[in-house]
Amino acid sequence: MGKKESKDVTEPNGTNQSNRHSGPTPSKSPKGGNNGSRRQPHRYHGKNHVGHKKKQRFESENGGAKSIEDDFDMTIAEELNSGNYKMKGRRAQVSINHLLQLQFPEVKKSPESIPPKSVRRKQNNSHHIHLHGDSFVNAHYRVLADNRINYKEQSNNPNVPVPRENIVRIVVPRGQNCPICLSEEPVVPRMVVCGHIFCLSCLLSFFAAEEAVKNKDTGYVQKRKFKECPLCGSILRSQNFKPVIFESDKSQERPQIGKESSFHLMCKPHGSMLPLPVHLGVDPLAVGDFPPVQMSQLAPYSRMMTCSSGYAIELLERDIDALNTQYEVDRVLYNDDGKFYKLALEELNAGVARILQDIDKEPVDVPSLASLHLGTNLKAKYDESNAFFFFQTAFESSTRYFLSPLDVKMLLFTYERYSRFPDELNAVVENVIYDTVVTEELMTRYKYISHLPLGTEIAMIELDWRSTDLIAQEVYGKFAPELKERRRRLHMRRTREDKQKKLYERRVEKEHKEFYQRENGEEYGPEIIYDSSDPVLDSLKLESDSADDIHEPHRKERTIWGTSIPVDEESSRENQEFEAMLRERMQQAESGNDGQLPVQGGKRDKKKKKSKVMLFSSNHQTL
Structure with a gap:
């Protein structure tokens, strides 16, 4: 121890x-001389x-x-710094010295990929804004909402959609078919989250159909929890669709290039969401941001309108009548059992019952028609300090059409103030610039479109001022260089588009030609350059035209199957000579047979017939 x-x-x-x-x-160890003389082991690795x-x-x-x-x-x-450290274990067997001199290859950009530098302001107006669901409906359609709800949030921000439970109807243009029953006009139409429209009974049958999904790995089969839109594949949920009403039969007017169009001067007071034409004489602030549906003359200019409970019940009763009529037709024609018809009818009746429960609720801030003062002079009441004045046309279209900035600049130089612009402007359309949507940057440049939601499609119209007398010659001469430059850019763009169109047509013709060549078993030869601007496909030519065509590299022969095969010139000439000689011998044989009588019971006839058979079967080697 x-x-x-x-x-x-x-x-x-x-x-x-x-x-x-x-x-x-x-120094030596104090414990003994032997320890001091012996070399001590190093206590480090390596x-x-x-x-x-x-x-x-x-x-x-x-x-x-x-x-x-x-x-x-x-x-x-x-x-490690000196590079002499030797690792032990499995990782020491893998060399990573090649990573010390790792260099990425230099990427050389081609001149076409480098965007040109421009001193002018970047135009990001054409940025794509993805809209889906309620935001898509809010930007493209007019909404009829319940007037018993206060929509202050929508008045302050146009991008806030109306809640689904407060939507009475969504107004859409006609011409949309039901993807399930393919009816030209859906009966009791309903809109799903992606914006497509179905019949109510078709939607109920669609959601009632059970779809099984099988796992490829395990083979387990289970019921799919959601449905997909038959048109776009968006995920659909039951009871997540909105009622729809079609607009009255109105032509979807669109400005046409080279034709005259009528523009109306609009007045939008600051803080208002409703611009109205000056010639109507209706104050937008007196009407409110969302006018009632009874003011039908304001419907083309409003993005959202309110309606009463009585009007909502009236629309549901129309749906019930349309559903009954359609059921009678289906029962007679297709012997329909009426299962989904009854489900749709129950849903409509439930909607009427929900409205009747809250029918005593008073509407919120609904102006009466009697209180409106028609004939208000908006130019005298508003000016540039408290309102925006701008030109707009084609109000029935989902795309908003405004006057281009250069044309507005010319009018401002002529009339000096926006409020002095004429109430109506008629001029020939020179160009329409599409593919523009409302963005935040665009709103900062053009503040008069601040009442539109983000993603709304707009178009700028350029006018031909040579067709109107509103602009004096002095003003036209002042802006002549800018107008000339605009026409030059328009001409270049149209020329480029025509060239691309011709190239596309030639490519399509070439693809068709290659397709028919593959069908006929022909080999690809050198590309034939046609003298005319409209070349004709070889496979579509007539037989008479193919013989006279100087551009045909090889003469073709039509087979009994309807296809064409190339024919060798030498063999074709020999065949023609053989056929001519064969016809001549046959005619001589027939003429000789007519002048002689049958001998020895028809032996001569049998011999002649046998020689004919030999001619056809010996391939012109024995006559």
């Missing part, structure tokens, strides 16, 4: 190598003695003892 304790006491003195090597020269000496000099300069852990870390760091 005593020896063991003495060993434990003296063990630290023998293991503290840092104290022993702290000086410039190692065989780098140079690194160990550097560590000793570093410790002597700092003049302090360090712990074993610090000593170990410092030694490893020095060996």
